[in-house]
Amino acid sequence: AQKVTQAQTEISVVEKEDVTLDCVYETRDTTYYLFWYKQPPSGELVFLIRRNSFDEQNEISGRYSWNFQKSTSSFNFTITASQVVDSAVYFCALSGSGAGSYQLTFGKGTKLSVIP
């Protein structure tokens, strides 16, 4: 069975602060994929990143960066110099690979509030 844990339910930061959202996963698959999605108040999921289990390189995209560590089964997400527009619920998700295994298991989400 797959499981994704986002221990932080809600986080509040002041604008321009850096913030890290934690994600820990469990899976028995040797090949799997990890995701982060943003869900603003409108409800529509916004895809942020997909990382496969063989690629442990950290990734940076503008103010966003991701730290994937297989040794600790973690895939943390950092927003640098946070902005009010970053306020949303962020979900970490996991899927297996191979035929019929692409369904996503979501964490419970972390609500980020960026205060001006």
Add this chain to the structure above:
Amino acid sequence: GAVVSQHPSWVICKSGTSVKIECRSLDFQATTMFWYRQFPKQSLMLMATSNEGSKATYEQGVEKDKFLINHASLTLSTLTVTSAHPEDSSFYICSAERLAGVVYNEQFFGPGTRLTVL
């Protein structure tokens, strides 16, 4: 980019009525679509996997007679909530899987449908 639409975006209905939600992949074919339900301030929970031309696969605890899924074409899946009750009020989100052919089949999410049952 791949686009998935849902219709309606929101619906209010009386208890006991049935509601149909459509999920369409607009610019790609999707042999597999997924239906999720999200209660307020909670995560997305997979309800069922919809496969074109065959019966849907429901997750444990989801009543297949209550949540009817039809995947009649490669671009359309429908979810019908039959005899809806207030506890069915939720945000329903679909996703469509685009075949990449090599490594990974990407999923694209629809904008969601907010159902309120009075």
